[in-house]
Amino acid sequence: MDESNSQFEQRKRDHIRIALDPRSQTAGQNGLDSITLIHEALPDLNYKEVDISTSFIFSGDVIPLSSPIFISSMTAGHEKGREINEALARLSDRRQILMGVGSQRRELEDSNAAEEWAKVRKQAPKARLLGNIGIAQLIRSPIDKIRRLIDSTEAVALFVHLNPLQEVLQPEGTTEFRTGLQAIENLVKLAGVPVIVKETGCGFSVATLKRLENTGIFAVDVSGKGGTHWGRVEGYRSEESEMLYQVAQTFANWGISTTQSLLNAKEARVEYQLWASGGVRNGLEIGKLMALGASQVGVAKPFLEAALQGDEALENLLTRLETELKVTMFCTGSRNLKDLQSKKVIQ
Numbered sequence: 435m436d437e438s439n440s441q442f443e444q445r446k447r448d449h450i451r452i453a454l455d456p457r458s459q460t461a462g463q464n465g466l467d468s469i470t471l472i473h474e475a476l477p478d479l480n481y482k483e484v485d486i487s488t489s490f491i492f493s494g495d496v497i498p499l500s501s502p503i504f505i506s507s508m509t510a511g512h513e514k515g516r517e518i519n520e521a522l523a524r525l526s527d528r529r530q531i532l533m534g535v536g537s538q539r540r541e542l543e544d545s546n547a548a549e550e551w552a553k554v555r556k557q558a559p560k561a562r563l564l565g566n567i568g569i570a571q572l573i574r575s576p577i578d579k580i581r582r583l584i585d586s587t588e589a590v591a592l593f594v595h596l597n598p599l600q601e602v603l604q605p606e607g608t609t610e611f612r613t614g615l616q617a618i619e620n621l622v623k624l625a626g627v628p629v630i631v632k633e634t635g636c637g638f639s640v641a642t643l644k645r646l647e648n649t650g651i652f653a654v655d656v657s658g659k660g661g662t663h664w665g666r667v668e669g670y671r672s673e674e675s676e677m678l679y680q681v682a683q684t685f686a687n688w689g690i691s692t693t694q695s696l697l698n699a700k701e702a703r704v705e706y707q708l709w710a711s712g713g714v715r716n717g718l719e720i721g722k723l724m725a726l727g728a729s730q731v732g733v734a735k736p737f738l739e740a741a742l743q744g745d746e747a748l749e750n751l752l753t754r755l756e757t758e759l760k761v762t763m764f765c766t767g768s769r770n771l772k773d774l775q776s777k778k779v780i781q
């Protein structure tokens with residue numbers, strides 16, 4: 435269903451407001467409580483040697499990153515969203531981390547919407563942005579239009595998000611997912627940047643991860659259950675429709691946890707990189723996900739909350755996450771991320 439610009443703006447504002455409500459969170463369900471990293475009482479290193487730097491490498495290009503922590507895709511295409519994106523992009527620029535922008539769907543219909551990025555870029559010329567489009571839009575858009583989304587953000591990669599639960603519970607949702615796999619395969623050939631497929635909080639099964647294997651994608655960000663849950667968000671949004679609200683309640687805990695999704699990827703033995711997000715709330719969890727095989731770890735809602743408070747809150751959040759990750763590494767005897775990724779975990 436096509437919606438007007440004002441309906442679109444209202445929907446985006448609702449999403450931000452409702453995502454911040456604790457009822458939209460599947461807190462405690464990311465599966466990481468069942469994972470323990472083994473304590474090392476005698477690390478053969480000094481704390482100041484712990485190195486959390488990494489890089490984003492594709493077809494010969496190397497983008498140095500200060501840490502594997504990235505800002506997960508959130509918002510785009512409306513006035514309040516621009517302020518949030520400017521704050522997040524300034525952080526990406528200052529602190530050398532990757533940042534996903536929110537769905538660029540509006541740019542497909544309204545080329546003026548791309549002006550947002552020119553404004554963001556003025557404040558954050560060195561931000562390392564990752565573009566974003568939904569699978570339903572990818573399926574029905576010509577590839578040159580999708581490429582324009584990469585150009586407008588000067589993105590280093592493009593996320594394609596999969597969100598069947600959200601679309602089906604959203605009154606204005608786009609539920610045509612047929613031929614999605616072929617659309618991804620086609621995009622990989624023509625995008626010119628790495629393509630990363632992500633969920634939005636419901637994770638991935640072994641079978642789906644395997645089906646993505648021959649598409650040539652660069653990575654999957656599992657974005658599993660354990661944090662922001664789009665079944666819940668859309669449910670609370672449709673409170674005036676009693677029926678939709680009840681359906682959403684039925685699916686309030688639907689999905690595969692972030693931990694299980696990574697374990698599924700191990701079982702699927704996929705070749706592409708694994709990224710993780712979904713309910714990541716501290717640096718110990720980031721360390722556990724790296725030990726389970728993730729190369730980059732994304733955080734959404736906490737960065738949104740901090741962005742609404744300002745630059746200082748964003749700096750403090752990132753510093754806390756990085757410090758917790760470093761402590762995790764010191765106490766597991768991991769000098770660098772490679773060491774951490776080879777650590778044994780107890781499940």
Ligand SMILES: Cc1cc2nc3c(=O)[nH]c(=O)nc-3n(C[C@H](O)[C@H](O)[C@H](O)COP(=O)(O)O)c2cc1C
Nearest residue numbers: 506507508536537595634657661662712713734735
């Ligand atoms: C306000 C908000 C808007 C979001 N919009 C998008 C989006 O446009 N595209 C996307 O791929 N994911 C979107 N997400 C999903 C996040 O990228 C992430 O996958 C999910 O929120 C789980 O992470 P969290 O538990 O840390 O919030 C959004 C999340 C939030 C909180």
